[in-house]
Amino acid sequence: MIVGQRIESYIAALGASPDPVLAAMEALAERRGFPIVGRHTGTLLGLLARCIGARRVLELGSGYGYSALWFARALPEDGTVICSDLSAGNRDLALGYFRTAGLESRIDFRVGDGLTIAREQTPGFDIVFNDIDKVDYPASVEVAVSLLKSGGLFITDNTLWKGKVAEDGPGDENTEAVRAFNKLVFSRPDLESVIIPIRDGLTVCRKK
Ligand SMILES: C[S@@+](CC[C@H](N)C(=O)[O-])C[C@H]1O[C@@H](n2cnc3c(N)ncnc32)[C@H](O)[C@@H]1O
Structure with missing residues (x-):
């Protein structure tokens, strides 16, 4: 968490509309200590999808479908999230939650390495959301950008990595991978990139 507990609590207290399925997924994350994006970032993901009229979303590292459900809710009826x-x-678990939410027609869940699955996809995605192991972040850039439409968004979670990216000196393997990732996307002329300091940092890149 980057902005501090006081600000996080303030924002949380403003509240998003309660949703029983998302609430159940949040409760499971709490019980298991599983790292979901959380309600604040989830709201932003849905909002970004709505803003660009997204229809096709690809997720790398879907967990049990929490971030995917935020995307799915923002898509038109014939929209799809490939998880x-x-x-x-x-x-x-994800398929069960999507069924309960009445959104099973919008999810296509593949089990395996996200980068391998991404390389098998046909280009034309509106959004690629990246939340896999941090060491694989640099390798995700080329395939994600190649799959996006012009105007599409490449969104990556945990890109401030608990603030470690901004510390002095060399970091551990994950920190160095996240640093390399951020450098890479900011240096690419075909992307407009920004880091939003929400939760653990979210890098949002628009493909020109
Ligand atoms: C942070 S959790 C994802 C949370 C999810 N995006 C959400 O907010 O609901 C990361 C997930 O990525 C998966 N994962 C890690 N490396 C992966 C890879 N190379 N390919 C596919 N999944 C991966 C893990 O199994 C884990 O479930």
């Missing part, structure tokens, strides 16, 4: 995760258990 990917290493865990079949996460897929089963």
Whole structure:
């Protein structure tokens, strides 16, 4: 968390409209200590999807579908979120939550390495959302950008990495990977990039 507990609590207290399925997923994350994007970032993901009229979303690292459900709610009826995760258990949980939410027609969940699954996709995505292991962040850039439409968004979570990216000196493997990722996207002339200091940092890149 980048902005501090006081600000986070203030924003949380303003409240988003309660949603029983998202609330159940948040409760599971709390019980398991599982790192979901949370309600504040989830709201932003849905809002960005609505702003660009997104229809096709690809997620790399979907967990049990919490961030995907925020996207799915923002898509038109025939929209799709292609999810990917290493865990079949996460897929089963996600499908259950999407069924309860009445949104099972909008999810296509693939089990396996997100980068491999991404390389099998046909380009034309409105959004690629990236939340896989941090060491793989630099390798995600080329494939994600190649899959996006012009005007599409490449959104990546945890890009301030608990503030470690801004510390002096060399960092651990994950910190160095996140630093390399941020440098890479900011240096690409085909992307307009910004880091939003929400929760653990969210890098949002628009493909020109
Ligand atoms: C931070 S959690 C995802 C949370 C999810 N985006 C949300 O907010 O609801 C990261 C997930 O990525 C998965 N993961 C890590 N590396 C991966 C990879 N290379 N390919 C696919 N999934 C991966 C893990 O199994 C884990 O479930």
